[in-house]
Amino acid sequence: MLDIKNLKASVEGKDILKGLDLQVKAGEVHAIMGPNGSGKSTLSQVLAGRDTFQVDGGSVTWDGQDLLAMPIEERARAGLFLAFQYPVEIPGVSNAYFLKAAVNAVRKHRGLPEFDAMDFLTRVKAEMKSVGMKEEFLYRAVNEGFSGGEKKRNEVLQMALLEPRLAILDETDSGLDIDALKVVADGVNRLRSPDRALIVITHYQRLLDYIVPDHVHVLSQGRIVRSGGRELALELEEKGYGWIGDAGEIHAAPPAAGGAQ
Amino acid sequence: MSAVDTWVSAFHAGAAVQPGAGLPWLAALRREALYRFADEGWPTRRHPRWQHTSLAFMDQQDFAANTVAPDAAAALARLRGDDAGHWLVFVGGRFNTELSDIGALPAGVQLTSLADALEQHPEAVQAAFGSATDGDSPAALNLALATDGAWLRLPRGVALEAPVHLVFIAGSTDASQHLRNLIVAEANSEATIVEHYLGEGDATTLTTAATRLQVDADARITHLKLQQEAEPAIHLASIDATQARGAQFASHSLSFGARLARNDIHTRFDGEGCDALLNGLYHLDGRRHVDHHTSINHAQPRGNSREFYRGLLDGNSRGVFTGRIIVAKDAQRSDAMQRCDNLLLSRAAEADARPELEIYADDVKCAHGATVGQMDEDSLFYLQTRGLDDAHARRLLTYAFAAEALDRITLLPLRKQARAALMARLPGGELLEELL
Numbered sequence: 001m002l003d004i005k006n007l008k009a010s011v012e013g014k015d016i017l018k019g020l021d022l023q024v025k026a027g028e029v030h031a032i033m034g035p036n037g038s039g040k041s042t043l044s045q046v047l048a049g050r051d052t053f054q055v056d057g058g059s060v061t062w063d064g065q066d067l068l069a070m071p072i073e074e075r076a077r078a079g080l081f082l083a084f085q086y087p088v089e090i091p092g093v094s095n096a097y098f099l100k101a102a103v104n105a106v107r108k109h110r111g112l113p114e115f116d117a118m119d120f121l122t123r124v125k126a127e128m129k130s131v132g133m134k135e136e137f138l139y140r141a142v143n144e145g146f147s148g149g150e151k152k153r154n155e156v157l158q159m160a161l162l163e164p165r166l167a168i169l170d171e172t173d174s175g176l177d178i179d180a181l182k183v184v185a186d187g188v189n190r191l192r193s194p195d196r197a198l199i200v201i202t203h204y205q206r207l208l209d210y211i212v213p214d215h216v217h218v219l220s221q222g223r224i225v226r227s228g229g230r231e232l233a234l235e236l237e238e239k240g241y242g243w244i245g246d247a248g249e250i251h252a253a254p255p256a257a258g259g260a261q
Numbered sequence: 262m263s264a265v266d267t268w269v270s271a272f273h274a275g276a277a278v279q280p281g282a283g284l285p286w287l288a289a290l291r292r293e294a295l296y297r298f299a300d301e302g303w304p305t306r307r308h309p310r311w312q313h314t315s316l317a318f319m320d321q322q323d324f325a326a327n328t329v330a331p332d333a334a335a336a337l338a339r340l341r342g343d344d345a346g347h348w349l350v351f352v353g354g355r356f357n358t359e360l361s362d363i364g365a366l367p368a369g370v371q372l373t374s375l376a377d378a379l380e381q382h383p384e385a386v387q388a389a390f391g392s393a394t395d396g397d398s399p400a401a402l403n404l405a406l407a408t409d410g411a412w413l414r415l416p417r418g419v420a421l422e423a424p425v426h427l428v429f430i431a432g433s434t435d436a437s438q439h440l441r442n443l444i445v446a447e448a449n450s451e452a453t454i455v456e457h458y459l460g461e462g463d464a465t466t467l468t469t470a471a472t473r474l475q476v477d478a479d480a481r482i483t484h485l486k487l488q489q490e491a492e493p494a495i496h497l498a499s500i501d502a503t504q505a506r507g508a509q510f511a512s513h514s515l516s517f518g519a520r521l522a523r524n525d526i527h528t529r530f531d532g533e534g535c536d537a538l539l540n541g542l543y544h545l546d547g548r549r550h551v552d553h554h555t556s557i558n559h560a561q562p563r564g565n566s567r568e569f570y571r572g573l574l575d576g577n578s579r580g581v582f583t584g585r586i587i588v589a590k591d592a593q594r595s596d597a598m599q600r601c602d603n604l605l606l607s608r609a610a611e612a613d614a615r616p617e618l619e620i621y622a623d624d625v626k627c628a629h630g631a632t633v634g635q636m637d638e639d640s641l642f643y644l645q646t647r648g649l650d651d652a653h654a655r656r657l658l659t660y661a662f663a664a665e666a667l668d669r670i671t672l673l674p675l676r677k678q679a680r681a682a683l684m685a686r687l688p689g690g691e692l693l694e695e696l697l
């Protein structure tokens with residue numbers, strides 16, 4: 001479903017993604033781990049269409065389409081969703097308006113009737129309940145004054161409402177208490193289906209106890225330097241990133257994934 | 262032409278038929294004001310309060326009446342909807358009895374046209390009229406030429422429940438209109454007064470307006486001005502308030518119309534513990550220009566003032582804000598806060614925001630800040646990643662920027678009116694209707 005080949009991206013002349021390859025098939029959950037500053041958020045922002053990053057090479061094909069050629073909102077309408085590492089506060093716009101505008105933009109694109117106010121409220125309230133958000137959050141400005149965890153719940157709420165086909169969660173678990181973590185995991189697991197794919201960026205193996213990934217990748221210095229199964233996450237947790245090497249090269253003799261257990 | 266001489270002859274031609282022409286004090290006051298205007302002429306950039314808004318061009322400016330008079334009844338109906346309230350309508354600077362609907366008033370409340378008030382209670386009007394030395398030369402011209410306006414007197418302790426709406430429709434058969442509104446709120450009274458300035462057509466018209474408010478001890482007055490004059494109009498206005506002990510005054514100035522609009526808004530705390538809110542919002546496009554020149558004079562202790570101005574500037578427009586705060590030597594424990602934030606919607610738009618602080622007391626809290634910025638890229642991106650297209654996202658953020666100012670209007674029907682006025686200006690505003 002998603003095929004990233006040799007992706008290179010830079011910002012202000014600084015190379016960040018340096019030839020990244022990743023294939024994600026429908027139905028799969030991929031976890032991406034990697035040190036701070038390695039380019040995880042850059043990858044997710046480039047996929048979502050952020051133009052502060054310049055794409056210098058490579059390609060991204062999504063369901064046979066050139067993803068990088070699509071306008072930001074077209075990607076979203078076609079089912080790409082990015083849960084932001086740092087959700088943006090938008091004073092003056094109520095969360096209710098924002099959510100409704102988003103849901104209807106996507107529904108319209110999919111040829112579904114737009115929700116009227118009543119239908120939308122019924123739907124959103126049900127989803128808010130399942131992510132543990134009080135109704136008052138509908139009437140507050142988007143993310144404004146939300147705590148870290150509340151912002152992340154709001155991201156999961158948007159994901160649930162928009163029913164994406166490809167969801168990228170950029171550290172949605174960071175800074176969450178254990179209940180919130182379960183909410184995020186639950187949101188992701190409810191979305192799991194054979195025609196959807198998920199990319200979960202995280203620093204913590206504990207999230208992967210709840211969201212069991214099919215593949216785990218290590219992103220370092222702008223490249224995927226190692227891929228494996230779920231056990232790779234455990235190994236990283238135990239040993240850190242040191243053994244993977246700092247030039248983006250895989251160490252000569254990494255311990256075998258199986259051997260570490 | 263609008264050269265000074267033109268106005269002097271206009272004055273002489275009209276003086277005899279002006280309301281209150283038979284009152285010697287008023288005739289003298291008008292003459293004095295006219296001489297002042299003739300003497301000073303239109304302010305230019307050399308004038309310290311007009312550095313960003315020269316009226317030198319006025320000497321060459323022609324004003325003309327629209328060939329087709331605007332449909333005042335239709336304009337009023339659109340604005341009023343089914344609001345009961347108290348409605349005074351002025352067309353071309355004159356009170357229109359047919360369109361007005363003053364409604365039932367509590368005992369003792371005087372709400373009439375200024376012309377009527379000059380006949381019914383000239384002494385009270387005289388006390389509130391103001392002097393020829395008030396403000397700058399355009400204010401003097403207004404005093405000399407004002408044909409009408411509203412008179413509102415609230416007796417002690419009386420609260421008007423419904424807002425008083427003053428509707429001024431420009432550009433009918435006269436090229437200019439000159440309005441003077443006098444409001445006297447006696448101790449512990451309460452009211453909301455809304456001034457609507459409407460205009461249509463493509464003739465260049467001139468409005469001068471002066472509103473004077475006397476807010477006695479513990480009275481609570483909210484004043485909202487919604488300026489939606491026609492595109493080519495010139496609008497020169499002042500709002501002057503004085504506040505006695507414990508008086509609360511809120512001014513909301515929304516400037517959406519006219520080619521050039523200038524609002525001088527002043528309030529002075531003449532007693533302890535006064536409270537003032539100066540809230541403003543302007544939206545400009547094309548080559549239009551708006552200048553708000555405000556001042557809050559903390560002449561007495563323990564006053565509290567809050568001032569928030571926001572501008573949305575598109576095209577080649579220019580928004581000017583000056584916020585003067587004076588805290589007198591003995592006005593201890595004054596608390597003043599001022600902000601001016603501008604959102605530039607185009608590269609060619611320009612914003613000026615200038616605080617002018619004169620603090621002579623030492624036990625004072627005073628904060629001020631100003632920002633000029635473009636649309637926030639992070640917010641735009643966030644909205645787009647949720648499926649909103651660029652145009653929708655921009656409209657939403659533009660609206661959101663203004664919403665903060667609108668939200669300070671506490672009376673919901675008025676906030677809705679203000680919102681509708683803004684939506685009508687924003688391209689594709691109807692898309693945001695559900696926000697209402």
Ligand SMILES: Nc1ncnc2c1ncn2[C@@H]1O[C@H](COP(=O)(O)OP(=O)(O)OP(=O)(O)O)[C@@H](O)[C@H]1O
Nearest residue numbers: 011012016035036037038039040041042043052085
């Ligand atoms: N707009 C920008 N301007 C300059 N440098 C940037 C910009 N955005 C990202 N970078 C740099 O790119 C590199 C990769 O950043 P990125 O946010 O992708 O890292 P990350 O892997 O998500 O890190 P973390 O785990 O801390 O979230 C960092 O060195 C960062 O400083």
Ligand SMILES: [Mg+2]
Nearest residue numbers: 040041042085
């Ligand atoms: Mg990151």
